[in-house]
Amino acid sequence: MTNQIRVGMIGYKFMGKAHSNAYRALPMFFPDSRKPEMTAICGRDPEGLEQARAQFGWASSETDWRQLVSRQDIDLIDINAPSDAHKEIAIAAAKAGKHLFCEKPLALTLEDSREMLQAAEKAGVKHMVGFNYRFAPAVQLAKKLIEEGRLGQIYHFRAWFLQDWIIDPSFPLVWRLQKEIAGSGSHGDLGAHLIDLSRFLVGELQEVIGMNETFVKERPIATAMTGLSAKGSADAPRGPVTVDDATLFLTRFENGALGSFEATRFAAGHRCTNSFEINGSKGSVKFDFERMNELQVYFTDDAEDVQGFRRVLATDPAHAYMDAWWPAGHTIGYEHTFTHEVHELMKAFEEDRQPVPNFYDGVKCQEVLEAVDRSIAERRWVGLSEV
Incomplete structure (x- = not known):
């Protein structure tokens, strides 16, 4: 090669x-x-x-x-x-x-x-x-703080991925709303990202319990689709929506931390609110992808008169990948996460190793998705060892 x-x-x-x-x-x-x-x-x-x-x-x-x-x-x-x-x-x-x-x-x-x-x-x-x-510098900073023990023992991971692009019941029946093509709805599309971030930052999940809902059961058949947009007529023939519009679940991680997850396409006003908060014995972090260059950071050992969340702008060369881009304070966007992702892939070729995340991580995510689905169907806690 x-x-x-x-x-x-x-x-x-x-x-x-x-x-x-x-x-x-x-x-x-x-x-x-x-x-x-x-x-x-x-x-x-x-x-x-x-x-x-x-x-x-x-x-x-x-x-x-x-x-x-x-x-x-x-x-x-x-x-x-x-x-x-x-x-x-x-x-x-x-x-x-x-x-x-x-x-x-x-x-x-x-x-x-x-x-x-x-x-x-x-x-x-x-x-x-x-x-x-995973490849947003602010997420990489959260990972660094956890790995270095600066947040202490992790107690909580809570995450939510909120969108609203199909909230109009006349929005056409695109392929993402058909189980035979997409596999699942908000759960597998949005929730998968939250699950991967939780594994990347906190560790493996042990057991889950969930619930879901499909709010709009039928939609007009689409005549054209591109990305998250589509064309169709409100009076066109209708077809069934066969995936979830929203899925929520709770988890216990193997390390004892507790987690909560919410994925929905019916949160009016939220275009792409991919967020998480992590609480530990020594501090906390908060991230929102709509402000993807920022990580909110709190440390319990700050002096009492200045305690509070601080806004860290993860654009300095001290942060992952940023020495390749612009001067400090000049932000990057969604597309840069893919460039970083491909950089990891190319480095794996250079170093003759598997890139990360790889198909193993894809399988581990799929295990959680399926455990949540089983929990919803059987209305009980499901251990990851069962799937």
């Missing part, structure tokens, strides 16, 4: 644009990293695919992912197609000796995700799952 990693990407809409931007930005801001070569992009609609190829800067295109996987000029397969396609593509790519970068959730089911991990391990390829929020 050369210093360049030749990428074949499947999917070209919301995540396809985010990944493409990361591949293009990496050499400019992380010049010592291996360079991803944007070799081929794949999608089913020739017209939309060609537009994306030209706009995003890919060298070639394929309308059949099987053809892409079989190409000898591809090292890495990037999968950001809908969730129902992940398993088949990943397993075929692994068998073809391709390295893997797959968006979350890893698969529709825990069983499928375990098969994907097994296939990747058997093939001896590198594999990464797309939990991009």
Whole structure:
């Protein structure tokens, strides 16, 4: 393999644009990293695919992912197609000796995700799952404070991911609202990120209990979809919503900490409120992705007359990744988390190791998602050892 990693990407809409931007930005801001070569992009609609190829800067295109996987000029397969396609593509790519970068959730089911991990391990390829929020510098700071013991013993992790983009009952029935394609609704889409952040920051979950609700049971059939937007008519034929609109659950972590999680697409006024608070014996931190450059930090040993949460702007070179970007105080955005994610992937090639998070983390997340689903169905606490 050369210093360049030749990428074949499947999917070209919301995540396809985010990944493409990361591949293009990496050499400019992380010049010592291996360079991803944007070799081929794949999608089913020739017209939309060609537009994306030209706009995003890919060298070639394929309308059949099987053809892409079989190409000898591809090292890495990037999968950001809908969730129902992940398993088949990943397993075929692994068998073809391709390295893997797959968006979350890893698969529709825990069983499928375990098969994907097994296939990747058997093939001896590198594999990464797309939990991009880990790569915000403020989240990395929270991790550093916990690892260094500066928050003491962790007592609480509470997290909420709130959106409102489908709160209008006439919003069309997009694929994210269909279980056979998406696997689940807010739980697997938004809750998966919270679960990964909790594992990254606090540790493994031991048991869970949850509840969910689908507030709008039917919606007009969509005529076109792009990212989180769609076209349709309020008087169009309607189809059933087969996923959750909101899921909440409680957990006990293996280290004794307690956790609460809320994921919903029905929180009016919240566009992308991905937040967590962690309380420990020596201090606390608070994070909100809508203010992603900031971490609120509190230490119990501050002098009594100045105690309180302080606003830390995580843009100085002292913070993860920030020496690659702008002068202190100049903020970064959502797209930069993907650049950092791809930087980790390229470093893994350079250092000949598995990137983190990888398919193992995708499986562990899927275990929690499924344990919560079982808890809701059976109306009881479910241990992670049961799934």
